Amino acid sequence: MxxxxxxxxxxxxxxxxxxxxxxxxxxxxxxxxxxxxxxxxxxxxxxxxxxxxxxxxxxxxxxxxMFVPPAVGLMESWGVLSGKLLPILAVLVISTIFVMAVTGLVIQALAGKTGRSKG
Incomplete structure:
Protein backbone atom coordinates (compact mmCIF):
# COMPACT_ATOMS: atom_id res chain seq x y z
CA MET A 1 0.00 0.00 0.00
CA MET A 66 12.55 3.08 -20.95
CA PHE A 67 15.28 3.71 -23.56
CA VAL A 68 14.58 0.49 -25.48
CA PRO A 69 11.62 1.78 -27.58
CA PRO A 70 13.46 4.92 -28.76
CA ALA A 71 16.51 2.81 -29.64
CA VAL A 72 14.33 0.48 -31.72
CA GLY A 73 12.80 3.52 -33.41
CA LEU A 74 16.28 4.76 -34.32
CA MET A 75 17.16 1.37 -35.76
CA GLU A 76 14.02 1.43 -37.90
CA SER A 77 14.92 4.93 -39.16
CA TRP A 78 18.46 3.94 -40.12
CA GLY A 79 17.79 4.52 -43.82
CA VAL A 80 16.92 8.17 -43.20
CA LEU A 81 19.70 8.76 -40.68
CA SER A 82 22.57 7.06 -42.51
CA GLY A 83 22.94 9.91 -45.02
CA LYS A 84 23.23 12.47 -42.21
CA LEU A 85 25.56 10.48 -39.95
CA LEU A 86 28.46 12.95 -39.92
CA PRO A 87 26.41 16.02 -38.88
CA ILE A 88 24.56 13.97 -36.25
CA LEU A 89 27.83 12.64 -34.86
CA ALA A 90 29.32 16.15 -34.78
CA VAL A 91 26.34 17.51 -32.86
CA LEU A 92 26.49 14.59 -30.41
CA VAL A 93 30.20 15.07 -29.71
CA ILE A 94 30.01 18.85 -29.37
CA SER A 95 26.92 18.78 -27.15
CA THR A 96 28.42 16.04 -24.96
CA ILE A 97 31.61 18.05 -24.43
CA PHE A 98 29.54 21.18 -23.71
CA VAL A 99 27.34 19.40 -21.15
CA MET A 100 30.37 17.83 -19.44
CA ALA A 101 32.13 21.21 -19.23
CA VAL A 102 29.10 23.05 -17.86
CA THR A 103 28.42 20.28 -15.35
CA GLY A 104 32.03 20.35 -14.18
CA LEU A 105 31.99 24.14 -13.77
CA VAL A 106 28.72 24.06 -11.83
CA ILE A 107 30.01 21.31 -9.52
CA GLN A 108 33.25 23.23 -8.93
CA ALA A 109 31.31 26.40 -8.14
CA LEU A 110 29.00 24.56 -5.74
CA ALA A 111 31.91 22.77 -4.07
CA GLY A 112 33.66 26.11 -3.61
CA LYS A 113 30.58 27.68 -2.02
CA THR A 114 30.10 24.87 0.47
CA GLY A 115 33.79 24.66 1.39
CA ARG A 116 34.22 21.13 0.08
CA SER A 117 36.93 22.03 -2.41
CA LYS A 118 40.41 20.71 -1.72
CA GLY A 119 43.26 23.12 -1.82
Missing part, protein backbone atom coordinates in the same frame (compact mmCIF):
# COMPACT_ATOMS: atom_id res chain seq x y z
CA UNK A 2 2.95 2.30 0.72
CA UNK A 3 4.17 1.99 -2.86
CA UNK A 4 0.74 2.90 -4.24
CA UNK A 5 0.61 6.02 -2.07
CA UNK A 6 4.11 7.04 -3.17
CA UNK A 7 3.27 6.40 -6.80
CA UNK A 8 0.08 8.40 -6.35
CA UNK A 9 2.07 11.40 -5.13
CA UNK A 10 4.38 11.17 -8.15
CA UNK A 11 1.40 10.82 -10.50
CA UNK A 12 -0.35 13.80 -8.91
CA UNK A 13 2.74 15.97 -9.41
CA UNK A 14 3.03 14.73 -12.99
CA UNK A 15 -0.64 15.52 -13.61
CA UNK A 16 -0.19 19.02 -12.16
CA UNK A 17 2.71 19.52 -14.59
CA UNK A 18 0.49 18.42 -17.46
CA UNK A 19 -2.22 20.86 -16.38
CA UNK A 20 0.26 23.72 -16.19
CA UNK A 21 1.53 22.82 -19.64
CA UNK A 22 -2.02 23.04 -21.00
CA UNK A 23 -2.85 26.39 -19.40
CA UNK A 24 0.45 28.28 -19.59
CA UNK A 25 1.33 29.19 -23.18
CA UNK A 26 5.09 28.68 -22.81
CA UNK A 27 7.32 26.28 -24.75
CA UNK A 28 8.17 24.31 -21.60
CA UNK A 29 7.55 20.55 -21.48
CA UNK A 30 5.09 19.26 -18.90
CA UNK A 31 7.81 17.10 -17.35
CA UNK A 32 9.81 20.22 -16.47
CA UNK A 33 6.78 21.76 -14.80
CA UNK A 34 6.37 18.54 -12.83
CA UNK A 35 10.01 18.51 -11.77
CA UNK A 36 9.80 22.12 -10.60
CA UNK A 37 6.59 21.41 -8.69
CA UNK A 38 8.20 18.40 -7.01
CA UNK A 39 11.30 20.45 -6.16
CA UNK A 40 9.17 23.16 -4.56
CA UNK A 41 7.16 20.57 -2.62
CA UNK A 42 10.37 18.95 -1.36
CA UNK A 43 12.03 22.26 -0.45
CA UNK A 44 8.99 23.51 1.44
CA UNK A 45 8.59 20.21 3.28
CA UNK A 46 5.07 19.61 2.00
CA UNK A 47 6.37 16.35 0.55
CA UNK A 48 9.23 14.69 2.40
CA UNK A 49 11.81 12.53 0.65
CA UNK A 50 10.58 9.55 2.64
CA UNK A 51 7.13 9.98 1.12
CA UNK A 52 8.42 9.06 -2.36
CA UNK A 53 11.82 7.41 -1.81
CA UNK A 54 11.11 3.73 -2.46
CA UNK A 55 9.01 4.32 -5.57
CA UNK A 56 11.51 6.87 -6.88
CA UNK A 57 14.33 4.38 -6.37
CA UNK A 58 12.36 1.76 -8.29
CA UNK A 59 11.61 4.14 -11.17
CA UNK A 60 15.28 5.10 -11.41
CA UNK A 61 16.25 1.42 -11.40
CA UNK A 62 13.99 0.62 -14.35
CA UNK A 63 14.85 3.80 -16.27
CA UNK A 64 17.24 2.05 -18.70
CA UNK A 65 14.33 -0.09 -19.81
Missing amino acids: KYLAQFGIILAVTFAGELLNRFIPAPIPASIYGLVILLVLLLTGIVKVGHIKETSDFLIAVMPL
Whole structure:
Protein backbone atom coordinates (compact mmCIF):
# COMPACT_ATOMS: atom_id res chain seq x y z
CA MET A 1 0.00 0.00 0.00
CA LYS A 2 2.95 2.30 0.72
CA TYR A 3 4.17 1.99 -2.86
CA LEU A 4 0.74 2.90 -4.24
CA ALA A 5 0.61 6.02 -2.07
CA GLN A 6 4.11 7.04 -3.17
CA PHE A 7 3.27 6.40 -6.80
CA GLY A 8 0.08 8.40 -6.35
CA ILE A 9 2.07 11.40 -5.13
CA ILE A 10 4.38 11.17 -8.15
CA LEU A 11 1.40 10.82 -10.50
CA ALA A 12 -0.35 13.80 -8.91
CA VAL A 13 2.74 15.97 -9.41
CA THR A 14 3.03 14.73 -12.99
CA PHE A 15 -0.64 15.52 -13.61
CA ALA A 16 -0.19 19.02 -12.16
CA GLY A 17 2.71 19.52 -14.59
CA GLU A 18 0.49 18.42 -17.46
CA LEU A 19 -2.22 20.86 -16.38
CA LEU A 20 0.26 23.72 -16.19
CA ASN A 21 1.53 22.82 -19.64
CA ARG A 22 -2.02 23.04 -21.00
CA PHE A 23 -2.85 26.39 -19.40
CA ILE A 24 0.45 28.28 -19.59
CA PRO A 25 1.33 29.19 -23.18
CA ALA A 26 5.09 28.68 -22.81
CA PRO A 27 7.32 26.28 -24.75
CA ILE A 28 8.17 24.31 -21.60
CA PRO A 29 7.55 20.55 -21.48
CA ALA A 30 5.09 19.26 -18.90
CA SER A 31 7.81 17.10 -17.35
CA ILE A 32 9.81 20.22 -16.47
CA TYR A 33 6.78 21.76 -14.80
CA GLY A 34 6.37 18.54 -12.83
CA LEU A 35 10.01 18.51 -11.77
CA VAL A 36 9.80 22.12 -10.60
CA ILE A 37 6.59 21.41 -8.69
CA LEU A 38 8.20 18.40 -7.01
CA LEU A 39 11.30 20.45 -6.16
CA VAL A 40 9.17 23.16 -4.56
CA LEU A 41 7.16 20.57 -2.62
CA LEU A 42 10.37 18.95 -1.36
CA LEU A 43 12.03 22.26 -0.45
CA THR A 44 8.99 23.51 1.44
CA GLY A 45 8.59 20.21 3.28
CA ILE A 46 5.07 19.61 2.00
CA VAL A 47 6.37 16.35 0.55
CA LYS A 48 9.23 14.69 2.40
CA VAL A 49 11.81 12.53 0.65
CA GLY A 50 10.58 9.55 2.64
CA HIS A 51 7.13 9.98 1.12
CA ILE A 52 8.42 9.06 -2.36
CA LYS A 53 11.82 7.41 -1.81
CA GLU A 54 11.11 3.73 -2.46
CA THR A 55 9.01 4.32 -5.57
CA SER A 56 11.51 6.87 -6.88
CA ASP A 57 14.33 4.38 -6.37
CA PHE A 58 12.36 1.76 -8.29
CA LEU A 59 11.61 4.14 -11.17
CA ILE A 60 15.28 5.10 -11.41
CA ALA A 61 16.25 1.42 -11.40
CA VAL A 62 13.99 0.62 -14.35
CA MET A 63 14.85 3.80 -16.27
CA PRO A 64 17.24 2.05 -18.70
CA LEU A 65 14.33 -0.09 -19.81
CA MET A 66 12.55 3.08 -20.95
CA PHE A 67 15.28 3.71 -23.56
CA VAL A 68 14.58 0.49 -25.48
CA PRO A 69 11.62 1.78 -27.58
CA PRO A 70 13.46 4.92 -28.76
CA ALA A 71 16.51 2.81 -29.64
CA VAL A 72 14.33 0.48 -31.72
CA GLY A 73 12.80 3.52 -33.41
CA LEU A 74 16.28 4.76 -34.32
CA MET A 75 17.16 1.37 -35.76
CA GLU A 76 14.02 1.43 -37.90
CA SER A 77 14.92 4.93 -39.16
CA TRP A 78 18.46 3.94 -40.12
CA GLY A 79 17.79 4.52 -43.82
CA VAL A 80 16.92 8.17 -43.20
CA LEU A 81 19.70 8.76 -40.68
CA SER A 82 22.57 7.06 -42.51
CA GLY A 83 22.94 9.91 -45.02
CA LYS A 84 23.23 12.47 -42.21
CA LEU A 85 25.56 10.48 -39.95
CA LEU A 86 28.46 12.95 -39.92
CA PRO A 87 26.41 16.02 -38.88
CA ILE A 88 24.56 13.97 -36.25
CA LEU A 89 27.83 12.64 -34.86
CA ALA A 90 29.32 16.15 -34.78
CA VAL A 91 26.34 17.51 -32.86
CA LEU A 92 26.49 14.59 -30.41
CA VAL A 93 30.20 15.07 -29.71
CA ILE A 94 30.01 18.85 -29.37
CA SER A 95 26.92 18.78 -27.15
CA THR A 96 28.42 16.04 -24.96
CA ILE A 97 31.61 18.05 -24.43
CA PHE A 98 29.54 21.18 -23.71
CA VAL A 99 27.34 19.40 -21.15
CA MET A 100 30.37 17.83 -19.44
CA ALA A 101 32.13 21.21 -19.23
CA VAL A 102 29.10 23.05 -17.86
CA THR A 103 28.42 20.28 -15.35
CA GLY A 104 32.03 20.35 -14.18
CA LEU A 105 31.99 24.14 -13.77
CA VAL A 106 28.72 24.06 -11.83
CA ILE A 107 30.01 21.31 -9.52
CA GLN A 108 33.25 23.23 -8.93
CA ALA A 109 31.31 26.40 -8.14
CA LEU A 110 29.00 24.56 -5.74
CA ALA A 111 31.91 22.77 -4.07
CA GLY A 112 33.66 26.11 -3.61
CA LYS A 113 30.58 27.68 -2.02
CA THR A 114 30.10 24.87 0.47
CA GLY A 115 33.79 24.66 1.39
CA ARG A 116 34.22 21.13 0.08
CA SER A 117 36.93 22.03 -2.41
CA LYS A 118 40.41 20.71 -1.72
CA GLY A 119 43.26 23.12 -1.82
